[in-house]
Amino acid sequence: MNELQLKYGCNPNQKPSRIFMADGSELPVKVLSGRPGYINFLDALNGWQLVSELKKATGLPAATSFKHVSPAGAAVGLPLTDTLAKIYWVDDLGELSPLACAYARARGADRMSSFGDFISLSDVCDADTARLIKREVSDGVIAPGYTEEAFEILKQKKKGNYNVIEIDPDYVPAPIEQKQVFGVTFEQGRNELDVNGDLLANVVTKNRNIPAEALIDLKVSLITLKYTQSNSVCFVKGGQAIGIGAGQQSRVHCTRLAGSKADNWFLRQSPQVLELPFVDTLSRAERDNAIDVYIGEEYMDVLADGAWEKIFRTKPEVFTREAKRAWLDHLTDVTLGSDAFFPFADNIERAYKSGVKYIAQPGGSVRDDLVIECCDKYGIAMAFTGIRLFHH
Numbered sequence: 001m002n003e004l005q006l007k008y009g010c011n012p013n014q015k016p017s018r019i020f021m022a023d024g025s026e027l028p029v030k031v032l033s034g035r036p037g038y039i040n041f042l043d044a045l046n047g048w049q050l051v052s053e054l055k056k057a058t059g060l061p062a063a064t065s066f067k068h069v070s071p072a073g074a075a076v077g078l079p080l081t082d083t084l085a086k087i088y089w090v091d092d093l094g095e096l097s098p099l100a101c102a103y104a105r106a107r108g109a110d111r112m113s114s115f116g117d118f119i120s121l122s123d124v125c126d127a128d129t130a131r132l133i134k135r136e137v138s139d140g141v142i143a144p145g146y147t148e149e150a151f152e153i154l155k156q157k158k159k160g161n162y163n164v165i166e167i168d169p170d171y172v173p174a175p176i177e178q179k180q181v182f183g184v185t186f187e188q189g190r191n192e193l194d195v196n197g198d199l200l201a202n203v204v205t206k207n208r209n210i211p212a213e214a215l216i217d218l219k220v221s222l223i224t225l226k227y228t229q230s231n232s233v234c235f236v237k238g239g240q241a242i243g244i245g246a247g248q249q250s251r252v253h254c255t256r257l258a259g260s261k262a263d264n265w266f267l268r269q270s271p272q273v274l275e276l277p278f279v280d281t282l283s284r285a286e287r288d289n290a291i292d293v294y295i296g297e298e299y300m301d302v303l304a305d306g307a308w309e310k311i312f313r314t315k316p317e318v319f320t321r322e323a324k325r326a327w328l329d330h331l332t333d334v335t336l337g338s339d340a341f342f343p344f345a346d347n348i349e350r351a352y353k354s355g356v357k358y359i360a361q362p363g364g365s366v367r368d369d370l371v372i373e374c375c376d377k378y379g380i381a382m383a384f385t386g387i388r389l390f391h392h
Contacts, residue, residue, distance in 0.1 A: 001027050009038045028171035029142070033155055034163035036140055040118055042069050044142040047120025048167055050074060050227040055122035057195055057219045060239070062122040063102035063129075064224075065114040070232075070247065072113035074224045075105030075240030076216075084108070087268045089284045090132060100128035105240040107136060110261050111288045118142075118163075125150045133157070137285060144169040193387060195222045200360055200383045204372055207381040213238075214335050214358040214381075221337030222360055222389065228339070230390040233347075235262040235354060236335045242266075243354070251338065255347045258336075259354040266331045266355075267295045267324060277313040286311075295319055331355035339389040341365040345374035352378045362388050 003020030004027060017038050021027055029044075036044065043066035050071060054062035060076035077098030085091040088108030096104060099121060107114045119133060121143040130150035133141060140163025141154065154164050178187045193199075200218055203210065210218070217236040224234045228246045233254040235243035243262030245254035267273060268291060276294070278287055290311050293302045299318060302308060308315045336351050338361040348371060351359070363384030365371065375382045 001030075003027070004029075004031065006038050006041075007035060014038075023174075028168040030166045032146070032151065032164040032166055034140060034158070034161050036163040036165060039068070040140055040163055043067070043118035044120060044140070044165055044167075046227045047071065047118065048142050050223060051120045051122035052169075053195065053223045053226070054220060057223060058216055058239075061099040061102050063099065063106040064120045065103070065106045065117040066120065067113055067117050070229045071106075071224055071227065071241065071244060072117060073106040073109040073241050073244070074220065075102050075109070076220065077102035078105070078239040080104060083269050083274070086274060089287075093128070093132065096132070097126050097128040099123050099126055100132050103129055103132055107132075109240055109242050109265055110244070111285075112292055113261075115285060115288075125154075127153060130154050135284075139163060140165065142167055191226065191389075191391075193226070193389070195219050195226070199385050199387065202363075202384045202386065203381055204363070204368075204384050205375045205380060205382045207376070207379050210358055210381050210383065214333065217335035218337060218358060218360045218383070221335055222385070225337050225339040225389045225391075227391055230339050230392060232339045232389075232391070233258045234337045235259065235351075235356065236337070237262075237333065237355075242334070251340070251343060252346050252350065254338075255336075255350045259350050262331075262334065262354045263324075263328055264292065264295060266328060267319075270319075270324075270327045272317070272319050272323065272327075276316055279311065279313055282311060295324065328354070333357050335359070337361070339391070341368070341388075342371050343367060345370045347371075348374040348378070348380065352380065356380060359383070360385055362386055 003018050006017040008015050009017040019041055047064045047066045050064050051062040058076050062076050064074040065072045080101050088104045090104045116137050118139050119141040124145040125143040126147055127149040130153035134153050134157050142165040177190050178185055221234040221236040224241050225232050231248050231251050231254050233245045234241050235258050242265040243258040245258030248254040290302050302311055332355045334355040335358040336356045341362050341364045343365050359382040
């Protein structure tokens with residue numbers, strides 16, 4: 001099949017819409033179920049590149065959760081702790097396959113943003129992963145294949161209309177890519193940058209020690225940034241993105257956004273949040289919403305009389321700013337990647353508050369010396385990659 005007609009483009013008024021191979025070759029994708037749309041395919045193809053590169057860079061199965069052409073989460077398939085399984089709402093599923101762990105991490109880091117996501121998997125989708133996908137609100141999934149059991153599970157989702165796409169893992173696109181904007185054709189070489197250890201060898205700070213685990217996390221951050229709408233910053237810990245700031249015009253706003261998401265990820269692991277007495281009828285999505293409000297500045301929206309009774313069995317104590325800060329002080333050894341240089345040291349100051357100890361960024365700012373000085377103040381190890389990772 002050389003082309004696929006779509007329902008509409010980015011919006012319902014944008015018709016006609018299709019995907020096709022301009023050179024007349026076969027599409028590298030097959031729709032096994034559902035009817036994916038224009039944005040679905042943008043998410044799917046960007047996400048597939050991300051997880052393919054994560055698998056190549058780490059040797060581990062990988063997954064990403066995409067929304068509006070940027071990842072809400074990305075991760076490799078490391079085992080889940082009991083606490084992570086609980087905050088990701090998968091503690092009732094028993095021991096999960098590595099691929100399912102990767103998706104649980106990718107989905108769970110920022111569940112608010114992942115609501116209604118498009119999923120990309122580096123490996124053949126197995127039954128564990130399919131069962132996890134089936135219970136979440138999602139638009140579709142792309143993978144290099146599906147076991148028979150996994151496909152049967154996914155076909156039951158959305159009354160048989162769930163989008164299931166299979167991609168040829170051996171497909172290699174042309175080295176030159178094109179797109180049109182306002183009738184003008186843009187052309188560039190594909191970003192084939194190989195994110196490897198050599199890219200992280202130029203450590204410019206007094207602390208030059210970046211352990212193996214942190215090197216994996218830095219690779220996760222840089223590969224994630226490669227497919228995130230710029231400007232972008234990515235916080236990573238334990239093989240998964242825990243905070244992504246995408247599409248901001250100011251880099252410090254990226255850092256603040258990503259840092260706040262990383263903080264929320266860690267606050268959800270605090271005893272005060274883990275022990276919230278939710279009413280039994282509350283769905284996972286409703287619990288996610290309630291937690292997000294509870295740990296934020298608008299906490300009275302869920303604690304006010306007449307409101308908390310609909311969410312909790314008993315009224316929880318306020319999670320005070322002081323108590324939150326005390327818990328966040330336990331967040332350590334976080335890595336941070338940036339798709340372009342940090343122009344000011346304020347980015348480092350903000351990153352440090354979220355436990356950042358290892359940084360990778362291109363370097364090249366006229367204030368690099370001040371940024372390095374700030375890293376040295378906090379004992380942060382920072383590598384200059386020399387490579388920008390803008391994506392638009």
